[in-house]
Amino acid sequence: MPRHVVISIDAMGGDHAPAIVVEGVELLAKAFDDGSLEVLLHGKASTIEPLLAKYPVAGRISKVRHTDTHVSMTDKPSQAIRKARGSSMWNAIEAVKSGEAHACVSAGNTGALMVLSKVLLHMAPNAHRPVIAASWPTIRGASVVLDVGANVECAPSQLVEFAIMGEAFYTALHGKNLPSVGLLNVGTEDLKGNGIVREADMLIRQADLDMNYQGFIEGDGISLGAADVVVTDGFTGNVALKTAEGTAKLAAEFLRQSMKRSPLTMLGALLSRSAFAELRSRMDPRKFNGGVFLGLGGVVVKSHGGTDGYGFSNALRVALNMARSNYAQSIAVNLEKLAKSIETTNQLKRAKQESTNA
């Protein structure tokens, strides 16, 4: 039997909570109805319990943990943190901290979830900042891109930490060992890019990591699958992710308009309905729902706030894969190597400095 996993859910987070949350639990639970999955639903019992009555499998594997309060979608992180104690989000994370659950999922306020996760779970050893990793459809399947928004400015060593965490995340999701890792840049030659990516590239090569590092990749390489794991700062990653979303919408809109241009093309569209359905499904953002906060002392998955039950079930699946993986051990080895490599470099610099001063 697979490893027994408990997922702790902020049942009140998101635009359509708790209905889509319970529906999402039902969808996942049906696929893993072997007794190995258990769910804690944090939130208002009087709202959640009637929903569980409607979904028999979810009802069987879920325990409701009542609380009257929840963090609002519009609260700023600073406000959220003041009134968060005892909220559904706080309690969902707390269950991971106490060891009762293996992973936490919330479709609530991103900023608040990030701050509370950091406060409650702290950072993993040798990790310095949490990072948000997202799945991205590619011609070869799916890639992982990180950071997509947590850190708008990154030091080179942080980018290397992201590479280490992204690699382990990819393995947890897709079961592939030593996935290829690329650093996003404006060209693939050594001399291209700004000082930060060039230094990060050098650091990765120096640190002798257990990693299939491919060097620089360019923006078009993401969708073309040039690397399994694409590493960048949170500013560039967020812009790239949203630019791709906008371009996909543009292509879909142009296609829709073109198919309407004549009775013949409209007939063609009718005959091709199953092809368009397949296309929509392959590009479906709900399939790629579930941004993971990496670098923390526990697994926290952020679902898109506006998703539906199917989308939420995919965020739960990401949490389940993470919980069943050896993610924490995988990153520990490489993060320690990185820390040592940086320490050695700094010692050499200091020694050189001292001999210059002497």
Next chain:
Amino acid sequence: MPRHVVISIDAMGGDHAPAIVVEGVELLAKAFDDGSLEVLLHGKASTIEPLLAKYPVAGRISKVRHTDTHVSMTDKPSQAIRKARGSSMWNAIEAVKSGEAHACVSAGNTGALMVLSKVLLHMAPNAHRPVIAASWPTIRGASVVLDVGANVECAPSQLVEFAIMGEAFYTALHGKNLPSVGLLNVGTEDLKGNGIVREADMLIRQADLDMNYQGFIEGDGISLGAADVVVTDGFTGNVALKTAEGTAKLAAEFLRQSMKRSPLTMLGALLSRSAFAELRSRMDPRKFNGGVFLGLGGVVVKSHGGTDGYGFSNALRVALNMARSNYAQSIAVNLEKLAKSIETTNQLKRAKQESTNA
């Protein structure tokens, strides 16, 4: 009659030069065959002249300026500059400097073209760094995005210069006065983003520019047409542009695969051929060929190196539109306002500093 324009072309630049160059001249010349357009073709006369014999309109409006040397596509800018004097690229730019031509177009080595343009034409008054602007298809038509690769690190005041130059470029291309201008960021709220975009946003608001400034836009806003002019640094802009190209390729490939899934969808695809042709045409990168180097003391347009005659004719059209516009005067006013605003801010800072020290 429209303003008489002379375009100076590096006929030897690009992967398929000079054949596609002359073909491109023919395509443009046919559309502007009223005596108002003249072309200088810099390069090897013995190669260019037989081509001109094949294209009657191009032959009529073109003058060949012979030179034996040209800058290679693989030369580094530093190598190129040493041996560039007298090359087709050098001479093409030189004709703009001397006032003989109104704009220069090259499909050659980007780095070399940038360096030579800067050396020969210098910067426009109050402009500090050249920037590459590109056209981008959107749901509402087309936007201009800049910088797409010239400056991988940008100070806030540079982003404001880009906004000023992008605005005037948009007007030159599309004839629309006061196009909307947005600053690319990871969120639309004031507090989002890194220090550079936040300070650039403040600078634009303070400088009292003649500009329809919309504030921050996000990555998906580019393709959705959230602003006519999208301003960002050359690292983010290059990644965004290439990410969009990759996503468009991904969508096209998924569509192609889906249409092949059954005999019925293949029949549907056959009936919809005209729709797919229209779609391809709307997304055709050749239509958006012609990245302009803004901020220089003259117009230089960079065509994609691998383009064909149709693509090159679109780069020529961009040069023609720029040459016929009031671009230089438009940016002069706003750049001066910006320089004054920055000077005032600096004076206030110094005064405050002195009173603190006193």
